[in-house]
Every structure is written in C-alpha cells, then in structure tokens.
Amino acid sequence: MELDLGVSLLSEDSNPAGSGRPVAEADIERLLEDSVEAEGAPSAAPTAPASPGLVPGALAPNRSLEVGPLDVGGCSAPARSLTPTSPAQGAQRQDSWALIGLSGRLEDLCRDLRRSVEPGGPAFGPCRWQRRTFAASSLAAASVVTLWVVRRRGRSATAPQRSRVSALAPELVKVNEGVEDEDQEDQEVANARNTRKFELWPGISDTMVDFGGLPIPQRLADAFTERGIVEPSPIQETPQVMPKLARGEHVIIHAPTGGGKTLGYLLPLLARLQPTMHVGLQALLFVPTAELALQVGRELKWLIYVLAGGAEGMCWFNPQVPQEIACQVLLSRSNLWDAVRQDASIMVTTPGLIRSELQMLKWEARRFSETLKLFLASNLHTIITDEVDALTPLQSTVAKGPEKVGAAERVSAFVLDEVRSRYRNRPVQLVVSSATANSRKVGISAGEQLVGDRIAMKG
Numbered sequence: 487m488e489l490d491l492g493v494s495l496l497s498e499d500s501n502p503a504g505s506g507r508p509v510a511e512a513d514i515e516r517l518l519e520d521s522v523e524a525e526g527a528p529s530a531a532p533t534a535p536a537s538p539g540l541v542p543g544a545l546a547p548n549r550s551l552e553v554g555p556l557d558v559g560g561c562s563a564p565a566r567s568l569t570p571t572s573p574a575q576g577a578q579r580q581d582s583w584a585l586i587g588l589s590g591r592l593e594d595l596c597r598d599l600r601r602s603v604e605p606g607g608p609a610f611g612p613c614r615w616q617r618r619t620f621a622a623s624s625l626a627a628a629s630v631v632t633l634w635v636v637r638r639r640g641r642s643a644t645a646p647q648r649s650r651v652s653a654l655a656p657e658l659v660k661v662n663e664g665v666e667d668e669d670q671e672d673q674e675v676a677n678a679r680n681t682r683k684f685e686l687w688p689g690i691s692d693t694m695v696d697f698g699g700l701p702i703p704q705r706l707a708d709a710f711t712e713r714g715i716v717e718p719s720p721i722q723e724t725p726q727v728m729p730k731l732a733r734g735e736h737v738i739i740h741a742p743t744g745g746g747k748t749l750g751y752l753l754p755l756l757a758r759l760q761p762t763m764h765v766g767l768q769a770l771l772f773v774p775t776a777e778l779a780l781q782v783g784r785e786l787k788w789l790i791y792v793l794a795g796g797a798e799g800m801c802w803f804n805p806q807v808p809q810e811i812a813c814q815v816l817l818s819r820s821n822l823w824d825a826v827r828q829d830a831s832i833m834v835t836t837p838g839l840i841r842s843e844l845q846m847l848k849w850e851a852r853r854f855s856e857t858l859k860l861f862l863a864s865n866l867h868t869i870i871t872d873e874v875d876a877l878t879p880l881q882s883t884v885a886k887g888p889e890k891v892g893a894a895e896r897v898s899a900f901v902l903d904e905v906r907s908r909y910r911n912r913p914v915q916l917v918v919s920s921a922t923a924n925s926r927k928v929g930i931s932a933g934e935q936l937v938g939d940r941i942a943m944k945g
C-alpha cells in the first residue's frame with residue numbers, strides 16, 4: 487500500500503487526469519471552493535461545537551479562515567487564508583468546516599476512508615458518495631488517510647504529521663487513536679465492508695423454525711417434510727454456511743456433488759430479498775450450463791411458490807409483485823430483456839450470455855446499455871457463482887473458447903464497478919460454490935479469486 491493513497495483519494499474527484507497524479511495545491515484549493523459552490527443552500531446548522539479556532543456562526547465577508555500548512559503524502563500545501571466573498575459563502579464555509587467537528591460524522595468519514603484504503607477494498611467509492619462532507623473536509627480527510635496508512639505499515643505517524651493533523655482537526659487524531667487493537671480494527675473494517683444487514687423474510691408472519699442456523703418459515707419446513715427434507719445436510723448445518731450467508735458475509739461453499747449446496751445458498755438468499763423502491767435485480771446467480779440454470783431455476787421457483795403461499799400468492803417481500811416474475815432463468819439474449827421488462831428480482835444464467843449482451847450493447851446502443859446497467863446494479867446485493875471451478879480462468883487451459891474464459895469474473899467485475907461507482911459503494915455479497923471434491927484446492931482458489939478475499943471453509 488502506498489503512502490500517497492490519501493493524495494489519490496483527493497485526486498479522484500478533483501483531478502480530471504484521473505487518480506495517481508499528486509494533488510497540486512490548486513486542486514486542494516479548488517476542492518474547498520467546489521464544496522462551497524456546489525452545496526447550494528447552506529446546510530443545517532451544526533449542533534456540535536465547531537473545530538477550535540473557528541468562531542461560531544457565519545464567517546463574515548472578508549474575515550479569513552486560516553488553513554494548513556499541510557503535508558499529505560508528499561504533497562505539501564502551505565498555510566493559506568481563505569476569505570469568503572459573501573455572507574452566504576461564509577456561512578457555508580463555516581458549516582463545512584464545522585462538519586469536521588461533528589464526531590459522528592467523523593467516525594463515518596474515518597470508517598469509510600479506512601474501508602477505501604483497505605487492500606482489495608472498494609477504492610475511492612466514499613469520495614463520491616460522501617462528496618459533500620468529503621470535499622468540505624478534504625484536507626483533514628487526506629490527513630486521516632495518511633495517518634492510517636502509516637499505522638498499517640507498522641509505524642506511527644511522525645510527530646510533525648500528528649501535530650499538523652491535530653492542529654487542523656483534533657477529533658481526527660482521537661478517532662484514529664481510539665482503535666488500539668489492529669486485529670479488531672481489521673475485522674471491523676472487513677465486516678463493515680462485506681456485510682449489509684437485512685431483515686430476514688420481510689413480510690412473512692409465519693412462525694420461524696431453525697434450519698441449519700437459519701430461521702425458515704413454518705410453511706417451508708412443512709413443504710420440506712413432504713419432500714423428505716427433514717433435517718439439514720452436513721454442509722447446510724455447517725455454521726459457516728447459512729448463518730454467515732444470512733449476515734451478508736462472503737462464503738465459499740465446498741462440498742461433494744449432491745451435498746445440498748444449492749439449498750444451502752438459496753435459502754439465505756430468499757431470506758434476504760427485500761422490498762425495493764425501484765427496478766432492478768437483487769441477486770445474480772451464475773452457473774456454467776443452461777441445464778444447470780434450468781435445474782436451479784426450478785428449485786428456486788418451487789421455493790418461491792411455497793413461500794408465497796401457493797398458486798395465487800404474491801411475493802412476500804413485495805406483495806405487488808406476482809411470484810412468477812420474481813425469478814427469471816436467462817437462456818438467451820432476448821430473455822434478458824424480458825427479465826428487464828418484468829423486473830425480475832433473481833436471475834439465474836450463464837455469465838457468457840450477459841457478457842455477450844454487454845459487448846453488443848457497447849457497440850450498438852448505449853441507451854440500452856444504461857438500462858441494463860440500472861437493472862443489474864441498482865438493487866443488487868448478492869452474486870452467487872455455482873460450480874465455480876468450471877467458470878474461472880484457472881480452467882482456461884481446458885476452456886472451449888474465449889467467451890468461457892473468465893466471463894463470470896468479467897461480468898461480476900462489471901456489475902461491482904457499477905454498484906461501487908453509482909450506488910454509494912453498497913456492499914455486494916459474493917457466494918461461491920464448488921462441487922469438485924477432488925480439486926478442492928482449485929475450487930477454493932478459484933472462489934477466492936472471484937470473492938477477492940482469502941476465505942476458506944471446511945466442508
């Protein structure tokens with residue numbers, strides 16, 4: 487990890503040449519100016535005291551605010567004096583700086599910044615969604631990043647660094663020093679990055695019974711009994727599977743063929759379907775072949791039928807949606823547009839199909855490409871890759887053609903990029919299932935490659 491991450495973070499929004507170029511003093515100045523100009527009406531009056539050195543209330547025109555000097559990852563900004571030209575600008579600037587003094591905001595900001603510099607983390611997302619706060623507090627935020635990166639390298643911030651940050655915003659130093667245990671911090675950061683807590687089974691008022699650590703509605707347990715499913719299979723009752731999936735954590739499920747992996751990932755997925763405000767998939771499920779897509783689709787449709795309360799039932803998580811359209815199995819490119827039109831919640835498909843559609847749209851119709859991006863990313867919270875060994879480049883030597891090589895990763899990366907850049911860095915749960923018992927190692931490393939984390943599980 488580079489020490490100048492803070493600088494890149496600053497440059498992401500402000501630097502048209504993209505990240506990486508050191509931020510010039512003019513960029514920092516422009517960020518501060520932008521934050522004043524872009525905010526329009528003054529923000530709500532801050533309820534906590536402003537940072538030391540700031541007088542409460544608006545900065546009067548011609549009254550100066552002293553900032554710096556600051557050294558962020560090798561880019562030094564000398565002390566400057568910012569002078570508002572109107573009372574409104576003064577009020578906004580004062581509010582912006584006062585935001586730095588709000589410890590709740592600060593904790594959020596610091597957490598997001600830590601997340602963004604975590605290796606493999608969703609780089610730069612927070613700059614966009616926290617633009618207001620971030621732009622307003624760029625100088626201080628960059629200092630936090632610098633401090634934190636120094637901590638990650640096992641060294642303390644230098645005394646001059648500390649005193650500069652402490653002079654600028656003492657609360658930032660406190661927040662940084664508040665976390666003593668690095669392991670605990672890492673765990674916290676990883677959890678915050680990966681998980682998104684949902685109410686399970688929203689809209690279902692049945693009694694819940696336990697199935698492998700996951701509460702399931704009584705109506706489903708009864709239907710299982712009729713099918714001869716009276717207790718969870720060994721992989722289904724492994725604590726690392728359904729309870730973790732229900733919490734939104736990434737999981738690699740590895741068990742021999744017929745071990746019950748499919749049900750193991752489908753139940754938590756169904757439990758996590760949410761009422762959504764707008765159009766778009768909630769879960770994308772990749773399988774290597776059309777036959778498998780049909781098989782998984784059939785299982786999903788049966789589960790949805792039972793959960794919806796039989797033939798006439800609507801979707802439990804959104805009573806305005808008929809159960810027939812909740813899950814779509816995509817077997818041809820035209821099916822994809824049916825799924826978009828019908829606003830499916832779960833799509834089961836082979837990644838090659840979506841990939842070829844995306845490629846076509848790139849050349850043919852940017853307008854449709856926007857629609858598809860919206861459909862794929864606006865509500866997405868889960869990507870499941872079944873039979874991962876058959877879908878990754880680790881198998882590329884035996885793959886039949888370029889379309890099969892890495893399509894799952896490419897589509898996942900495409901969708902994740904969309905989610906990160908447009909939807910406030912919303913975490914997406916990644917689930918990987920591998921059945922090839924005699925190539926456990928391949929399955930796990932392929933899974934890790936897709937999930938982007940070292941996660942192994944017993945099973």
Ligand SMILES: Nc1ncnc2c1ncn2[C@@H]1O[C@H](COP(=O)(O)OP(=O)(O)OP(=O)(O)O)[C@@H](O)[C@H]1O
Nearest residue numbers: 714715717718719742743744745746747748749921
């Ligand atoms: N707990 C259970 N008790 C009894 N039968 C089960 C249980 N869980 C799943 N099954 C049944 O076992 C069969 C195989 O399950 P499933 O398809 O989920 O296995 P899998 O591990 O996903 O296999 P594959 O690797 O082939 O995808 C299915 O018919 C399913 O309905």
